[in-house]
Amino acid sequence: MSVVVLSPSGFATGRKLAEGLGQELQARSAPADTVFADTAGHLRGLFTAGEPILFVGAAGALIRLLAPLLSDKTSEPPVLAIAEDGSAVIPLLGGHRGANDLAREAAAALGGIAAITTASDLALGVALDAPPAGWHLAPESDYKSATAALLRGEAAMIDPALDWLAENDLPSDAEAELKLSASIQRAEPAPDTLTYHPERLAIGVGCERDAEPEELIRLVEETLADAGLAPEAVAGIFSIDVKMDEAAVHALGAHCGRPVRFFDAARLEEETPRLATPSEIVFKEVGCHGVSEGAALAAAGPDAALIVPKLKSKRATCAIAEAPAIIDGKATGTARGRLALVGIGPGAADWRTPEASAAIRSAEVIVGYGLYIDLLGPLAAGKERHDFALGEEEKRAAYALDLAAEGKSVALVSSGDIGIYAMATLVYELLDKAGRKDWERLEVFVTPGISALQACAARIGAPLGHDFCTISLSDLLTPWDAIQTRVKAAAEGDFVISFYNPVSMRRRTQLAHAREVLLQHRPPETPVILGRSLGRPDETVTVTTLQALSVDQVDMMTLVMVGSSETRFTGKHVYTPRGYAGKAGTSIRADDKKDEAAE
Known part of the structure; x- marks a missing residue:
């Protein structure tokens, strides 16, 4: 999520909120953690990327900035407007995608009030299209009609498995026309019915090395469809740890929008008594008698049932196990590091x-x-x-x-x-x-x-406008003979040179040697830039000449940039011409051409 401040008057609230939520503070100027120049572009970029936005500033300004992007509320991220004094937190968008809960969290961090306006949240205490973690409303469900019926005071037949609805004291009647049910089975849209899918399915997979992701994805989709199982009921994708770097497995997880987790062979071997199709061949190859079935059962737990035994395509396998309760996919097995x-x-x-x-x-x-x-x-x-x-x-x-x-x-x-x-x-x-x-x-x-060389160049102008190189003068890891060879070659090649690690407490001679070599190949007045502690409060950038360069001017925090024979110092900026003065049609003329015109 992004905590964005519009003006300096909101910095204190923004900082308090960012620290309370463990986030960065973003603003148009320091002391923000992230600084941006284009407010509209920055906010629209966050919104388009699906990033929740906590905006400290006027709600009207935020609405006008994002208005051109508003289209489908089911895909819009949470967007909150927060008063500059922290007194009010208003969820503008994404109320059914976590904005209301986020507003309450932000208000708690600021000591303010969450101004919730979503009707179902206020009247029913729950948004029917925003079930808790581990639950998903079946696609194309008509939750608006169901919410309207409940707001009119009508009762509903509520599946006991939907225990999170029981906490909200919704009117319940076993004979009601409106039905709120729970199922792992695929549900077709039906009038007066809302079906919620609990994440109780574990999909175990295996595949040959470098199998095509499309093959594994197709196998899993067909397996779910043939079994009549809802994709929304899948808690995660599970496999053996030797497949941690297998692209197809991770592509499947991304396709399903579910975590991918792994077990070692010893853990999967423990599931052998429950396997439907144990294999000695698999045991010889990876150390367990079944990968897809074993992984599905290991993820679903000791009371799970293998409801789809191993199915195979040309280079992949999958199996599905059902757990009696919701599976926390992110806390099961081991993630790929x-x-x-x-x-x-x-x-x-x-x-x-x-x-x-x-x-x-x-x-x-x-x-x-x-x-x-x-x-x-x-x-x-x-x-x-x-x-x-x-x-x-x-x-x-x-x-x-x-x-x-x-x-x-x-x-x-x-x-x-x-x-x-x-x-x-x-x-x-x-x-x-x-x-x-x-x-x-x-x-x-x-x-x-x-890098330091980019920072140093930017601070003083454009000294890297033509060919350049970098050389470290530290001989801790590189022999001094090799460093000398590189310095000589760079000098002869007339490169702009950025010297990293120019000196240390014990090493004071290398920079002096480099200076002597360079003086043999370029003018003594060649500009030398000394950039110290770049980008930090004690930053200094100075310009001297190759002739005047002294080791005493340099420490371990300094980058030394030596210009080429073409590098120029204007008294304010340093730049290295790239040759535009000699290009036909340019308005820039070389010095010799200016002299000829003067004669």
């Missing part, structure tokens, strides 16, 4: 990408150098965190992989871009060389960040 390698940028929240913020928000655990986690501010609040010192990079990466292998969603964070002189390459090297099957099954992905 997820490791997000996140570059958080130089440090400022407005230089952190939305993708990076989303990856951190969705993580259960954050791992990183303590300072980098601290830079996340409220985004890291309430999450499990594991801090590591500088120099513990391999230990840090392995620990993050181990946590993910437990089925957790982990974010390993690094300043700048995590793929540039940072942790991403170490993680992939461990995956490549460690031989850990549990690591190899993980979902691992990189979220880029603004």
Whole structure:
């Protein structure tokens, strides 16, 4: 969800709400966690993406901004307008998709009032089209007519399985025409009938390596249809852990909109006495006598019944078990571990990408150098965190992989871009060389960040306008001979060079050597940019020359960017021409052409 503030006068309420709900604060200016420039575009983007919006500002302004997007209320996310003093929380949209409950939660966090206007919520205490977690109203059900009948005072025949309706004291009559029933069977629309599907079905699946997702999806859909079972009654997709990285299994989960969970072979082998089609061949291959049947039964519990034994397509299998009660799919088995390698940028929240913020928000655990986690501010609040010192990079990466292998969603964070002189390459090297099957099954992905060289260039102009390279001067992991070779090659190639790790407490000579080499290939007045603590409160960006560059001007927090022979310093900005002055038709003329015109 997104807590969005329209004006500075709402910052205090927005911050209180964001902290109370464990969310980021988004606004048009700092000190927000996420800063945006285009209010209408930002809000419409959130709405289109289905993101719940908690808007601190005038309800009228919010309505006008979102009005062009309003179409189908069944698919609209919750949208709440919140008074700038926190006194009132008004659910404008998505009342039957969680907005009313979210409004109550937000009001509790602010000490305000939730202004609920949904008629059924107020009169009946329940929205018939918004059952609690684990229940789904059958598609195309005429809940409006049913709600209208109840609001007129008519009674309903209520299935005892719908215990959550009993709490609302709805008028009940076993002979009533209006029927509220519960079933795992597919229900056709019928007058005066609302059918609710409880998530009591566990689908167990197996497939050959790299099976086509379409085949597995088709098998499951046909199996449900042939058995007359409601897709809405499915609690989750379950399989053996060796299939954690199988694309078809996860595609099926996404298609069904249900969690995907896994069991190890030992746990599935415990289900052998209950299997309808145990197989010695399967046992020899994976260590249990049945994958799809075993996974379905393991997920549905000891009192479950196997209602659809294993069915096979060319390269896939599925089976279905029914539990006597609702299955909590997200708490059953083990999830596929997820490791997000996140570059958080130089440090400022407005230089952190939305993708990076989303990856951190969705993580259960954050791992990183303590300072980098601290830079996340409220985004890291309430999450499990594991801090590591500088120099513990391999230990840090392995620990993050181990946590993910437990089925957790982990974010390993690094300043700048995590793929540039940072942790991403170490993680992939461990995956490549460690031989850990549990690591190899993980979902691992990189979220880029603004690197120090980009931040430094942006602060001073456009020094990276033409070819450039980066060189780390640290010889901890790279032999000094190799670094010297690269410095010489870059000097001869006339690249703009960004030097990372230019100095340390013990290492003071490498930058001086690089300066001497560069002076052999480019003018002494070549601009040199020193960017220190970029994106942080103590940031400084200064420009000197290659001749005047001194090691004493640089520390471990400094990026040193040396221009090429073409780089120019105007006294205010630094830029490296790309050659437009020599391009036909341009209004920019090279210096020699200007001189010729003057003569």
